[in-house]
Amino acid sequence: MSEVLVLVDHADGSVRKSTFELLTAAARIGEPVAVFVGEAAAGEAAASTLGEYGAAKVLVASDPAYSEYLVAPAAELLAHLVAERQPAAVLVPASADGREIAARAAIKTGSGILTDAVDVAADGTVSQSVFAAAYNVTSKVASGTPFIAVKPNSVSAEPASGAAAVETVSFAPSDGSKTARVVRVEEKPASGRPNLTEAAIVVSGGRGTGGDFAPVEALADALGAAVGASRAAVDAGWYPHSHQVGQTGKAVSPQLYVAAGISGAIQHRAGMQTSKNIVAINKDDEAPIFELADYGVVGDLFSVLPQATEAVNARK
Amino acid sequence: MRIVTFVKYVPDAAGDRSFESDNTVDRETDGLLSELDEYAIEEALNLTDKDKGSETIALTVGPAEAKDAVRKSLQMGADKGVHVLDDAISGADAVGTAKILAAAVRKVEAEEGPVDLVITGLASTDGQMSVVPVMVAELLGRPAATQASALEVGDSSATIRRDGDVSSQHIEVALPALVSVTDQINEPRYPSFKGIMKAKKKPVAQYDLADLGLEAAEVGGAGALTQIVELAAAPARSAGEVVTDEGDGGTKLVEWLAAKKLV
Ligand SMILES: Cc1cc2nc3c(=O)[nH]c(=O)nc-3n(C[C@H](O)[C@H](O)[C@H](O)COP(=O)(O)OP(=O)(O)OC[C@H]3O[C@@H](n4cnc5c(N)ncnc54)[C@H](O)[C@@H]3O)c2cc1C
Ligand SMILES: Nc1ncnc2c1ncn2[C@@H]1O[C@H](COP(=O)(O)O)[C@@H](O)[C@H]1O
Numbered sequence: 001m002s003e004v005l006v007l008v009d010h011a012d013g014s015v016r017k018s019t020f021e022l023l024t025a026a027a028r029i030g031e032p033v034a035v036f037v038g039e040a041a042a043g044e045a046a047a048s049t050l051g052e053y054g055a056a057k058v059l060v061a062s063d064p065a066y067s068e069y070l071v072a073p074a075a076e077l078l079a080h081l082v083a084e085r086q087p088a089a090v091l092v093p094a095s096a097d098g099r100e101i102a103a104r105a106a107i108k109t110g111s112g113i114l115t116d117a118v119d120v121a122a123d124g125t126v127s128q129s130v131f132a133a134a135y136n137v138t139s140k141v142a143s144g145t146p147f148i149a150v151k152p153n154s155v156s157a158e159p160a161s162g163a164a165a166v167e168t169v170s171f172a173p174s175d176g177s178k179t180a181r182v183v184r185v186e187e188k189p190a191s192g193r194p195n196l197t198e199a200a201i202v203v204s205g206g207r208g209t210g211g212d213f214a215p216v217e218a219l220a221d222a223l224g225a226a227v228g229a230s231r232a233a234v235d236a237g238w239y240p241h242s243h244q245v246g247q248t249g250k251a252v253s254p255q256l257y258v259a260a261g262i263s264g265a266i267q268h269r270a271g272m273q274t275s276k277n278i279v280a281i282n283k284d285d286e287a288p289i290f291e292l293a294d295y296g297v298v299g300d301l302f303s304v305l306p307q308a309t310e311a312v313n314a315r316k
Numbered sequence: 317m318r319i320v321t322f323v324k325y326v327p328d329a330a331g332d333r334s335f336e337s338d339n340t341v342d343r344e345t346d347g348l349l350s351e352l353d354e355y356a357i358e359e360a361l362n363l364t365d366k367d368k369g370s371e372t373i374a375l376t377v378g379p380a381e382a383k384d385a386v387r388k389s390l391q392m393g394a395d396k397g398v399h400v401l402d403d404a405i406s407g408a409d410a411v412g413t414a415k416i417l418a419a420a421v422r423k424v425e426a427e428e429g430p431v432d433l434v435i436t437g438l439a440s441t442d443g444q445m446s447v448v449p450v451m452v453a454e455l456l457g458r459p460a461a462t463q464a465s466a467l468e469v470g471d472s473s474a475t476i477r478r479d480g481d482v483s484s485q486h487i488e489v490a491l492p493a494l495v496s497v498t499d500q501i502n503e504p505r506y507p508s509f510k511g512i513m514k515a516k517k518k519p520v521a522q523y524d525l526a527d528l529g530l531e532a533a534e535v536g537g538a539g540a541l542t543q544i545v546e547l548a549a550a551p552a553r554s555a556g557e558v559v560t561d562e563g564d565g566g567t568k569l570v571e572w573l574a575a576k577k578l579v
Pocket of ligand 1: 205206229244245250261262263264301
């Protein structure tokens with residue numbers, strides 16, 4: 001069976017859930033082989049978890065260049081692995097880095113690339129949802145090795161036993177790839193809440209909050225959810241841009257999306273319309289968000305959200 | 317300094333976006349300059365406006381209507397336009413588009429002189445792939461600093477800030493380079509009346525694939541490395557239940573969540 005390479009998304013060795021989803025998708029096409037870019041010790045430590053989701057092998061590639069420079073060294077590594085191992089496909093998370101690494105590697109290997117896959121079939125065809133989810137498209141890569149960027153929360157991760165045999169990759173990125181140097185990194189304070197794109201539940205606030213996100217955050221914490229925001233709320237400086245949901249923010253596909261005080265503009269929908277369940281709370285019964293809500297409450301978020309928060313906490 | 321900005325003509329998101337029978341995006345219905353590319357133009361103009369020896373060139377690849385994207389860029393203040401137009405381009409995928417854009421940058425360099433910086437948008441508002449910029453950088457063999465929410469350009473290098481989820485990175489590249497910018501970087505200007513009048517006299521060069529030394533089989537629809545197998549309008553989301561809050565809206569909401577096993 002041919003291999004399918006999966007680029008592991010991790011923070012200092014702790015593997016993100018989206019990687020398990022990729023391994024599940026990869027197993028439909030061939031034998032999942034995880035590519036871990038980072039410290040050798042972290043890669044070995046991550047191997048058993050990767051094996052629990054079906055990774056037959058874990059290729060560990062370590063070189064300072066991968067963290068000192070933007071994506072190009074990692075893209076060179078992937079292109080090298082593709083040439084060497086001739087996988088049936090390469091799956092990456094549809095994150096900013098994931099898609100850029102895949103895009104560069106696709107050029108290097110003369111391959112096609114598909115992004116924002118919401119499903120992957122055994123023959124490597126991919127489902128995508130486009131134009132703010134107005135169209136469903138099935139596409140395939142017709143030439144080269146298919147590079148596929150999969151949207152988090154699209155495929156449900158299934159435990160599977162994999163040998164997870166660790167192999168060290170000996171590959172040194174060329175000087176030509178070391179051109180965009182990371183000169184400084186400022187860590188942001190951690191919110192303690194789940195990662196927005198991976199969270200099972202997202203509670204978002206918009207202009208209707210009037211700048212007070214406390215009720216939004218309280219419901220999010222009761223539900224163990226991530227907090228999102230509309231662009232109007234972000235532009236007003238009420239919430240950081242990294243929480244913006246929509247065309248110019250994050251695309252999310254959680255089990256449950258709660259929109260409070262958000263009208264439902266097309267650009268907002270573009271980032272949340274593939275959510276499994278959508279709940280809207282809005283004062284205006286004609287707000288477009290109600291057109292896509294599975295459950296809507298016409299009312300003031302400042303009374304509906306606190307009551308809901310209390311009811312959730314009462315059930316615990 | 318010479319800057320090339322990539323500007324894409326896209327169908328209006330507020331209109332009815334659809335596909336042609338050959339599965340290419342319907343470009344006939346109201347289109348416009350991709351809003352995210354306005355930030356690229358604004359950033360370029362901030363760098364070239366004040367200096368007489370500097371220029372901003374707006375480059376688009378697209379059908380005849382795409383000249384609107386170039387025109388809007390010129391109205392905002394870009395000095396020159398380039399439109400790559402060829403029937404064979406229809407159906408090109410991201411790789412094909414990137415090859416055309418890279419070849420067009422080289423053509424601009426041959427005609428006008430060295431290009432110090434290519435500035436692009438974050439993503440096209442129709443395809444939303446965010447892959448074309450790094451592909452062009454890869455093809456040109458130039459450094460790329462992507463997703464800039466701040467940009468500083470020096471004599472021989474550029475530095476950007478890139479805001480991620482857990483950290484902000486500062487990235488340095490040597491010129492010539494490519495930078496993609498987010499909508500956090502600036503506030504794009506509206507074309508002034510004077511700008512609109514001046515734009516009419518600004519030169520727009522038009523090239524076809526042969527002018528760029530490219531074969532249709534390599535970059536056009538015929539050479540696309542990806543194919544659409546099937547395409548269908550998504551079934552409309554069936555309208556859900558909507559209740560009016562009469563003091564129990566929050567409780568009812570949680571009852572619904574519980575029935576759906578979401579809490
Ligand atoms: C190129 C481009 C990209 C964009 N990208 C994005 C994007 O990524 N994400 C995004 O969100 N937007 C984006 N937008 C902006 C988008 O068009 C809308 O302007 C924005 O989504 C509106 O945010 P909102 O719904 O919070 O505000 P509004 O549209 O002002 O809606 C506020 C809503 O709150 C309701 N409300 C007010 N008070 C209360 C209350 N007390 N209780 C309950 N409800 C209340 C109102 O009835 C109203 O429906 C983009 C626009 C452009 C042009
Ligand atoms: N056909 C095109 N013509 C000009 N610029 C383009 C074209 N396609 C993509 N771009 C540029 O590449 C950026 C990212 O596009 P994409 O990878 O399609 O999301 C856009 O914001 C544009 O700056």
